[in-house]
Amino acid sequence: MQASIPSIVGQMIVFFIFVMFTMKYVWPPITKALEERRVRIAEGLAAAERGAASLKEASAKSDEALKAARIQAQEILTAANKQATQMVEAAKLTATHEAEKIVEHANGEVLRQVTHAKEELRRQVGDLAVLGAARILKREVNASAHADILQDLAARI
Amino acid sequence: MASASPTPAEYVTHHLQHLTYAGDSSFISASAWHVDTLIISTLLGLIFLTVFRIVAVRATAGVPGKLQNFVEMIIEFVDNSVKSSFHGSRAFVAPLALTIFVWVFLWNSMDLIPVDLVPKLWALAYGAAGHDAHHAYIRIVPSADMSATFALSISVFILIFVYSFKGKGAGGFAKEFLFHPFGPYLLPANVLLNTVEYLARPMSLALRLFGNLYAGELIFILIALLPWWAQVIPGLGWMIFHILVVTLQAFIFMTLTIVYLSMAYEHH
Numbered sequence: 001m002q003a004s005i006p007s008i009v010g011q012m013i014v015f016f017i018f019v020m021f022t023m024k025y026v027w028p029p030i031t032k033a034l035e036e037r038r039v040r041i042a043e044g045l046a047a048a049e050r051g052a053a054s055l056k057e058a059s060a061k062s063d064e065a066l067k068a069a070r071i072q073a074q075e076i077l078t079a080a081n082k083q084a085t086q087m088v089e090a091a092k093l094t095a096t097h098e099a100e101k102i103v104e105h106a107n108g109e110v111l112r113q114v115t116h117a118k119e120e121l122r123r124q125v126g127d128l129a130v131l132g133a134a135r136i137l138k139r140e141v142n143a144s145a146h147a148d149i150l151q152d153l154a155a156r157i
Numbered sequence: 158m159a160s161a162s163p164t165p166a167e168y169v170t171h172h173l174q175h176l177t178y179a180g181d182s183s184f185i186s187a188s189a190w191h192v193d194t195l196i197i198s199t200l201l202g203l204i205f206l207t208v209f210r211i212v213a214v215r216a217t218a219g220v221p222g223k224l225q226n227f228v229e230m231i232i233e234f235v236d237n238s239v240k241s242s243f244h245g246s247r248a249f250v251a252p253l254a255l256t257i258f259v260w261v262f263l264w265n266s267m268d269l270i271p272v273d274l275v276p277k278l279w280a281l282a283y284g285a286a287g288h289d290a291h292h293a294y295i296r297i298v299p300s301a302d303m304s305a306t307f308a309l310s311i312s313v314f315i316l317i318f319v320y321s322f323k324g325k326g327a328g329g330f331a332k333e334f335l336f337h338p339f340g341p342y343l344l345p346a347n348v349l350l351n352t353v354e355y356l357a358r359p360m361s362l363a364l365r366l367f368g369n370l371y372a373g374e375l376i377f378i379l380i381a382l383l384p385w386w387a388q389v390i391p392g393l394g395w396m397i398f399h400i401l402v403v404t405l406q407a408f409i410f411m412t413l414t415i416v417y418l419s420m421a422y423e424h425h
Contacts (some may be wrong), residue, residue, distance in 0.1 A: 011308030
């Protein structure tokens with residue numbers, strides 16, 4: 001068992017060199033890498049958080065859009081229904097008018113025909129009456145006897 | 158070890174002889190070089206620096222490899238230890254603590270190599286080189302040599318003054334040394350107490366480490382004296398216990414260094 005002063009001094013010099021080496025070439029690069037990794041992990045975590053937040057936001061937005069779309073679709077449907085009802089209503093109205101017009105027209109026609117027929121009939125009856133009168137006159141002219149008959153005929157028309 | 162089997166006393170003494178260059182065998186030698194301690198500790202330090210330097214060069218902020226992971230674990234452990242008690246710039250103190258921790262750990266772990274292995278090989282090599290194999294001395298545990306432990310603790314002792322001056326200035330240091338803890342009227346008592354306190358630090362640092370590892374080595378040597386069948390259980394037990402000692406002593410040395418430096422650096 002011995003403590004040797006030259007060994008102590010030598011060892012101290014070696015120790016000093018080792019510490020200097022560690023301080024210059026070992027410690028800084030490794031701690032720098034550790035620090036960089038720490039920053040990177042922090043950034044990664046922050047990015048993940050941001051991603052989650054934006055996902056949440058996006059899904060909320062899409063929900064909202066879906067809701068709006070649904071409401072809009074409902075509105076469109078309602079409007080379309082209303083419009084269809086109006087169209088049917090309008091069509092009904094037009095049809096009714098048309099029908100009335102047709103009927104009116106037909107009535108007019110019938111009236112006209114009837115008038116025409118009456119006219120014809122009156123003419124024919126007149127002719128017939130004249131013919132009948134001529135025949136009767138050929139045989140016996142007795143106007144007084146037959147005047148009431150002719151008058152009655154004419155009145156009937 | 159000798160040709161005729163040595164007596165236990167001879168065996169133990171032989172194991173406790175340093176491989177020296179020149180010098181005498183006095184307790185504190187001014188001329189002897191402990192070649193084994195110097196070479197082995199330097200080699201261990203170079204292993205430490207090589208491994209850590211490789212990692213430092215390849216260090217990536219991305220996914221670390223296994224070696225980088227391991228080294229980063231040690232560095233973060235040391236950095237946290239320093240951070241918790243030293244509040245100045247860590248640019249020097251943290252690498253210092255790292256060097257101390259890993260280097261002392263490697264020194265101590267030399268104690269886990271079977272006590273006879275390296276001396277036997279050394280004796281063979283020494284004999285093969287044409288010398289007397291009986292005088293092939295070698296001790297491979299640097300921390301079981303006071304020269305190594307005092308080299309560290311004296312370095313720390315010097316750094317204590319450096320950091321005292323840095324933190325408080327020469328005046329502040331002198332004031333604390335003269336007036337602390339009893340006030341200016343008890344100046345001699347203060348000086349006495351502070352002198353003892355300051356001297357106790359390197360002594361206790363060096364002797365604690367040395368004592369633990371020297372005792373550990375001695376017990377391994379004593380276990381090696383037992384018959385082979387009786388060595389297994391005490392050898393195993395002491396070995397397992399020693400794994401704790403190896404780590405713990407390295408940790409204690411590092412922590413005390415940090416604590417002493419932070420005490421020196423900060424005002425009281």
